[in-house]
Amino acid sequence: MDLKVGVIGTGFIGREHIKRINNKLSGAQVTAVNDINVEAAKSIAEKFNSKFYNSAVDLINSDEVEAIIVASWDPTHAEFVLESIKAGKYVFCEKPLATSAEETLMIIDEEIKFGKKLVQVGFMRRYDRGYREIKNEIENKEIGAPLIIHSIHRNKVPEPQFTTEMSIKNSVIHEIDLYRWLLGEDYKIAQVVIPKTSKNAEGELLDPQIVLLETESGVRIDVESFVNCQYGYDVRCEVVGEEGTLTLADPHQTIKRKKGKKSHPIFPDWSDRFSEAYDIELQEWINDVKKDEMNGPSSWDGYMASYTADLCSQARIKNEIIEIPTQKCPDFYCK
Template sequence: MTDLRVGIVGVGVMGADHAERVVRKTAGARLVAVSDADAGRAEALAGRLSPRSAGEPASTARHSGGSAYAETVRVVEDPMDLIAADDVDAVILASPGFAHAEQLFACLEHGKPVLCEKPLTMDAASALRVVEAEHKLGRQLIQVGFMRRFDPEYAALKQLLDSGDLGRTLLLHNVHRNKSAAPTFRSEMIVRDSMVHEVDVARWLFGEEITRITVHTPAPTSLVGDGVLDPQLAVFELANGAMADVEVFVNFQVGYEVRCEAVAERGSATIGLGSGVFTRAGERWGGTMPADFRIRFEQAYDIEVQRWVDATVRGAIDGPSAWDGYAAAAVCEAGLESLSTGKPVDVALADRSKVLG
């Protein structure tokens, strides 16, 4: 079987990580092209991942899946040209969120399956237009990069809750902490770029839509600039009467920490208590904490991309859909309004049955 030829748009932190993943870990896929607004960055990555740049014969260059690397990874200046290219079968979008709408419409126009990093788009209206455009094609091409669904701990929690062994799930408590964030990471980005993961987690674990969100802003840490509201505490209300909360703190200083506790009628379950060996010795206890999200969710990203490749070859998706991306955008849009007003805001969500038939 011929490898799926993948192009990546945006090769910053996440895009470069995916490029390495496609080349070194993903079976049945081959990285053929990259595009980035920073041409130098794209050239450097392409050079590093092209086997002959290191003197390695293309015929012997292999990744763990057993497929040969491309002879070279080419750089395409215009991302639209990459999407349209005949030698690109599928696209990973890791570009800035403001560029997603135009690039997603291009993927749909050219019939290219796409794994789109969050957010789907920057607002609910444009996200809904993407959903509608995909629906008109009669097949799903868009998968959204909510990788927590692929994390083994989250997957096990989902399986447990769906089994009914603990009874009906009533509450969800989430913690999402980063060691630090860039000075340019503003209050609104905490909602749209960080909290959005818990928005998807809540919808997925409960199997229900979020109908209302309230974002609370305690006194901010002294380690951020004026006007940045960090941490934030949000409360989600779901259509079935359940509730979820999330603390997002992007300048925690300690490390990267993500925890989730589900409280049900006959018990509770918690994930994210620590990776590696948890020790008790010499009147001390503890374990290790990863430095950033790429370490904590490395396995989730690996599984996500491999399953996306496998599903794409089958002509399907195997993960969060364009609708999931739209629903998350709608919740975050309401969250931004709540952030500015301090009041609960109802989520304005289109009728799924009318949009998707």
């Protein structure tokens, strides 16, 4: 029996999730959709034989929906996740889980009160084959203890109205979650360095930025965020260990040799680069929900990523090295 999924938000990522669930993945069908753009949502509903709901809350509480995907405007995430918990339904929420630490803690409190983990946050890089291989190598101590991580996160051009703060809270937040997961530890120090700003940065945007983090055990991490690199989408990672290094490889691409040159294409954006990771992420979520369990990034993971990103933003504004106070993980999430 297919899992009946309701999708709130039929913008780009919402549409992509609907297409992959109905056309590529197994064990689920999108049965309901909602979006503030009524005509677009109705068109999607008709195309995929789903029911359109004028109200996201009605969709969540419908008997025709067993699990929910929240891919709507960021400030609406907390409301819909809280309503899903209230309804006792599993919910996959694209990052951010909420736009403030206070809202995220409300979600955590309600989930603990309900007594069951229902929420998964959409940190898709945890599902990328390359990053999973790196994590496996680290856990098997193939390079000894990690000492340093060098990281790059470049976009060809940013979305309209992209701000300096968004470089960290919308972009680097992926690395913040990723390296906490790879290393299995939290951060204790944050700093942000602003190099010379690119001529392609519009308005008051400061771009590129370099985020420097130190983990509890002393691993140093540098993340270059450059959202106006002009040439394509480019993410890189090198883990330097006591006895070797691990380097993230690009997904398989054909290499062309012609007229004295060797070349391969560069991904245009994140959706192409991590297309397979999104597939794996949602397939594993579907499988988990059907087994009545939740194993992906939790509400606590969402909170820690946002909490760290907030402090990184403070470090940039104050131009200071900032300590990151330790947060005790509730037993509900960490045992």
